[in-house]
Amino acid sequence: MTEFKEKVLSLDNLTMKYDNKIVLNGINLDVHQGEIIGYIGPNGAGKSTTVKIMLGLVEGYRGTVEIFGQDIANGDISYKKKIGYVPENAELYETLTPREYLTFSGELYGLDRKVAEEKAHELMKNFELDHVFDSRISSFSKGMKQKVLIISSLLHDPVLLFFDEPLSGLDANSMLVVKEMIALLAAQGKTIFYSSHIMDVVEKISTRIILLVNGNVVADGTFAELVSKSEQGSLEEIFNQLTGFNDHQQIAERLVRTMAGGSKHE
Numbered sequence: 001m002t003e004f005k006e007k008v009l010s011l012d013n014l015t016m017k018y019d020n021k022i023v024l025n026g027i028n029l030d031v032h033q034g035e036i037i038g039y040i041g042p043n044g045a046g047k048s049t050t051v052k053i054m055l056g057l058v059e060g061y062r063g064t065v066e067i068f069g070q071d072i073a074n075g076d077i078s079y080k081k082k083i084g085y086v087p088e089n090a091e092l093y094e095t096l097t098p099r100e101y102l103t104f105s106g107e108l109y110g111l112d113r114k115v116a117e118e119k120a121h122e123l124m125k126n127f128e129l130d131h132v133f134d135s136r137i138s139s140f141s142k143g144m145k146q147k148v149l150i151i152s153s154l155l156h157d158p159v160l161l162f163f164d165e166p167l168s169g170l171d172a173n174s175m176l177v178v179k180e181m182i183a184l185l186a187a188q189g190k191t192i193f194y195s196s197h198i199m200d201v202v203e204k205i206s207t208r209i210i211l212l213v214n215g216n217v218v219a220d221g222t223f224a225e226l227v228s229k230s231e232q233g234s235l236e237e238i239f240n241q242l243t244g245f246n247d248h249q250q251i252a253e254r255l256v257r258t259m260a261g262g263s264k265h266e
């Protein structure tokens with residue numbers, strides 16, 4: 001594999017509070033070109049907050065965030081042109097068609113209208129969606145909408161991609177395509193920051209895994225390094241161990257007992 005050395009992003013003592021509650025507790029992180037970072041952690045750990053800060057969507061943090069060697073607080077937002085983002089909860093303009101929506105988002109990133117439209121059509125074909133290029137997005141299934149979002153994040157050929165649960169709603173075949181595409185993009189020197197709760201996918205695609213718990217990085221390394229430190233066989237087991245979670249069985253039993261409580265069938 002080609003080795004890329006350039007530092008793409010750097011977090012130095014990144015700290016964030018909401019109403020005096022610490023959400024990020026001094027994160028230090030350097031990410032280099034070509035890395036696929038699996039950014040994982042329990043619900044509420046601070047993953048989306050980190051990503052939104054890097055995208056310039058959340059302010060009020062402390063510490064320094066550098067992207068492409070530039071402090072994002074310096075007022076120059078041109079770094080965003082080289083970033084692609086698939087948010088977890090996306091807002092699509094559903095009354096538009098993919099032709100309209102994708103051409104518009106391509107133009108926002110500075111592409112020529114015709115180029116954006118042709119590229120969007122080509123990418124839709126790759127996802128076997130060209131037959132609905134002119135249908136309203138509101139009529140699409142969840143997986144079809146997710147594909148439009150992924151296409152929208154790729155149109156301007158970004159060098160840094162943030163994917164938050166990108167496989168959400170995709171069928172098994174489409175998942176394979178996206179996973180393979182991520183590996184190819186990284187091999188070309190693009191950098192991927194991948195957040196997901198699907199541990200076996202993160203385990204397989206990431207070149208480096210970062211586990212965030214209560215706003216602290218508690219593990220950072222390749223899957224093999226994490227396995228050798230924790231003596232666990234899967235990322236799911238490592239996650240359970242490092243988040244101190246081992247009472248899933250009792251919780252499930254409590255849920256099922258509570259569910260039956262007060263029911264007429266008793």
Ligand SMILES: Nc1ncnc2c1ncn2[C@@H]1O[C@H](COP(=O)(O)OP(=O)(O)OP(=O)(O)O)[C@@H](O)[C@H]1O
Pocket residue numbers: 018019023041042043044045046047048049050
């Ligand atoms: N705008 C906000 N105002 C107040 N608190 C917030 C805000 N956004 C996030 N938080 C809090 O910050 C913490 C971290 O949230 P964040 O969305 O970053 O977690 P996450 O790791 O992405 O979780 P999940 O896996 O559930 O998506 C949570 O306690 C959340 O309630």
